Amino acid sequence: MTFQWSVKFIEEPEQTGISVDFARDGFNTNNRQAVSAPEVISLPWIATQQCLLDTKDFLRQAKERGADLSPLLLRQLYKHRIIIPLVEVTDRRYYEPHDQEHGEPRANGRMLEFRAARSEGRLRDLGQIPFIPRLSFESSRPTNYSWWNGLLYSRYQLSIVAFLKPWLGKCRYSYRNERKYPRLPEPDDTLRTRANQLHRIGLMALALEARYLPILEAGQIRLTNTKIDEYLAFRRDFDPVKVSRQLQYSASNAHSDAECLLLLARTIDPTNGPWRELIKYATRESWKHLNGDLLSAMHLRETSEILLRFYEDLSERGETGPLPSIPTTTWHPLHDRLSSKQSTLDQQLMDVGLSPHPRVVLAVEGDSEEIMFPRVWNALGYSDAPELVRLLNLGGTDKNPVKVAGLAATPLVTRQGAAGDFVWMIKPPTCFMIVADPEGLYATKQKIDKLLNDIKVEIKSGLAAQGAQTTEPGLNELVKIHTWSAPCFEYEHFTDEELASAIATVHKTCNDWSKEELVTVLAYWRGKKKDIRRVWESGNQDEKFEKKRGRWEYCVSKTELTKALWPILEQKIKTAISTEDGHYPQIAQVAIDAHGAAQKWRHGSFVLEVID
Known part of the structure; x- marks a missing residue:
């Protein structure tokens, strides 16, 4: 061609x-x-x-x-x-x-x-x-x-x-x-000169558009009224050196015109700071929702990018040198080119307070807590914002959470500060907060301390892979473990009478026990510091109990029991809210703590203190 x-x-x-x-x-x-x-x-x-x-x-x-x-x-x-x-x-x-x-x-x-x-x-x-x-x-x-x-x-x-x-x-x-x-x-002469200049540049951009416009978005080719093989054939035969001579348009012309367009875009762009950087990540297709000077500024940058791609093609063929290095300490027009992204999308979203990454991952032991926490969250009046707190069901106290905790809580970092004493974070910090029954990996303080240390070692390893280390207080902010003071979630938040009434609503026979007998069995296993499941899995082991013992003919559904208990818990939360010095149920207090941690890291840019 x-x-x-x-x-x-x-x-x-x-x-x-x-x-x-x-x-x-x-x-x-x-x-x-x-x-x-x-x-x-x-x-x-x-x-x-x-x-x-x-x-x-x-x-x-x-x-x-x-x-x-x-x-x-x-x-x-x-x-x-x-x-x-x-x-x-x-x-x-x-x-x-x-x-x-x-x-x-x-x-x-x-x-x-x-x-x-x-x-x-x-x-x-x-x-x-x-x-x-x-x-x-x-x-x-x-x-x-x-x-x-x-x-x-x-x-x-x-x-x-x-x-x-x-x-x-x-x-x-x-x-x-x-x-x-x-x-x-x-x-006036200024307007005439600018109109002539933009008309001339527009002609050059029109000549180069078919070659460079479809590839302005990284990793994508956006074509109109043609097929990819037709475009690739056209692109293969396109000779930028020959076109430069035919158009009488040198690499130097393209470079200076491109920088001029970027300067003009900067003068009319109503956005600034992180918003100006963030919009570079928007697809060209989404520009149809823009208007006014912002739309004009984006199209000026698009035209500039076409010219710069042409320049880079000429440079690859030895017609000119590479584009000059962009200074990092002062602004330069090339900082504003569409393909020049000074930081990652995650960091830009963080800078404007729109990061989708959760500030807290609330890891709960099982289904009961997974069902209850969203309801508690709403009862406290908090918004359903997944970028604040995200819920994770660990599936039991025997499941080791070290790897998933390391993945969630390890900071992603980028360049160092000028003094080298901190690094910028690419996304907001995430606190991995575990809530579990005091059994399995969480049965004793020694086991909890060991688990905390293992998670911190995992986080340190992730940071080391990025060339950074942090202080111990910094790590303490990234992982927390909370266990109920009672043997399980149900015993922590409800009395034996409340649990007996709820079980009676979700189980047809209750093993032929009366409510009073059911209260007795619940109290027995509470005293033994066992999970509530022992009530229907083992019956009653007390020799004084005259009723038949052993496993019930079918088990109580923990999911249905949790739903039946919710109105009771909801009322306790409402009472705590209405009382000036109200005592919140522990699950509500955990939600309050999680919300506080998430709000602390909701907006702004973040750095991580590093050590040698």
């Missing part, structure tokens, strides 16, 4: 009194575009990824960027040479017909008409001739929806819209035939 064209202008002057030489040389001979619009649009695959815009579409997209333009106002912008249509599709030949040597992706609508006019030489470059007073921007019949004035714009021409507001504010209106006609004053 070659990228060459031969556009020969027909030497017949238009019937406007304009000389052929003037029409050829352009309106401003001192600032002539090195390559004309018809020459650019003769390139293969032009406007295949972002279609050219007719007047209606251009006005709509300008409004999305904060400029409510009318067709008559757009005509004024053309008259003052601020926004000149890219080309006009006409019925007359302006240059020798030129057929594409290579196939292009399919097209429809205006793009079909554009391609037909291009192949037949019927495109007029309005930037190369003076203002045409009779050029129509709207139909004389408003209801004629099929009318088209033949004007086409590039999306890159929308880049000037963000800089028009002060000038548009000076617009004056006159009334004729019950219509309002706008009149803009002469633009």
Whole structure:
């Protein structure tokens, strides 16, 4: 696939009194575009990824960027040479017909008409001739929806819209035939220069768009109206060196234009700080939800990225050196390029308080606590925010939690602070908080201490793999273990009478025991410091108990028992809330502690103190 064209202008002057030489040389001979619009649009695959815009579409997209333009106002912008249509599709030949040597992706609508006019030489470059007073921007019949004035714009021409507001504010209106006609004053030199500059850059971006726009998002190719194999063939045959010479557009030009666009984007971007960095992670598809100056800023950066990718291709082929190293101590335009992400997405989300990582992982022993904790959480009035506290069912007191605790609580760190005494964290700290019955791995203080130490060793190992170590107080904040003072969750929070009543509601026979007998058996196993399961798994071992002993014909469902006990626990929590010095049930106090820890780390950036 070659990228060459031969556009020969027909030497017949238009019937406007304009000389052929003037029409050829352009309106401003001192600032002539090195390559004309018809020459650019003769390139293969032009406007295949972002279609050219007719007047209606251009006005709509300008409004999305904060400029409510009318067709008559757009005509004024053309008259003052601020926004000149890219080309006009006409019925007359302006240059020798030129057929594409290579196939292009399919097209429809205006793009079909554009391609037909291009192949037949019927495109007029309005930037190369003076203002045409009779050029129509709207139909004389408003209801004629099929009318088209033949004007086409590039999306890159929308880049000037963000800089028009002060000038548009000076617009004056006159009334004729019950219509309002706008009149803009002469633009100042600054606006003229910027408009010419952005028009020139837009032409170059349009020429390079098909090659670089689909690959701007890392690891993805986003194509329009084509197949991946067609694009890969086009990409394989694309020669950036040849294109650079054909466009008379050097790597140095691309570099300086790209940095200029990034500076302009910075001046109009309403966001700042971490928000500006965070939005770089948004997909281009999601930009459709943006508007105003933010949308304009993102598209300026997109255009800049196209130019920089072109520069990097030229650099790989030895046409220029690599991009300069970006300073870390001061801001540089290249810091704002879309592909330059100063930190990870996790860190950016943390900086704006939107990190999805939980601040507390609340690891509970079994199903009863897993069912109860969310209800307790809501009863305390806390929001269901998974980034605050996430619940984990360990599946029993015999399951070793060391690995999962290390995975959850080990900080992820990045660069060191200037003095080397701390490292920045990529995500907020996470406290791994275990709540369990005092049995198995949690049966004694010695076992709990050993488990705590094993988890800390796991965290230290994870930090060492990242080249960091931290202090012991720092580790103490990352892992906590709480056990009930009673032998199990049920005995901790409910009396024997409350448990007997609840069991009677979820079990059909209760082993033929009366409520009083059931209370006696519950008290027996409570005194033996055994789990409540022993009531229906072993019956009663007390010789004084006259009823039959041993396993019940079927066991009590812990899930159903927990649900039956919830109204009792809920009332206890409400009573504690309404009492100024109320005593909260232990499970509620654990939830309060977990919420407090999560809130402490909910917002802000975090560092980890390190030791040598």
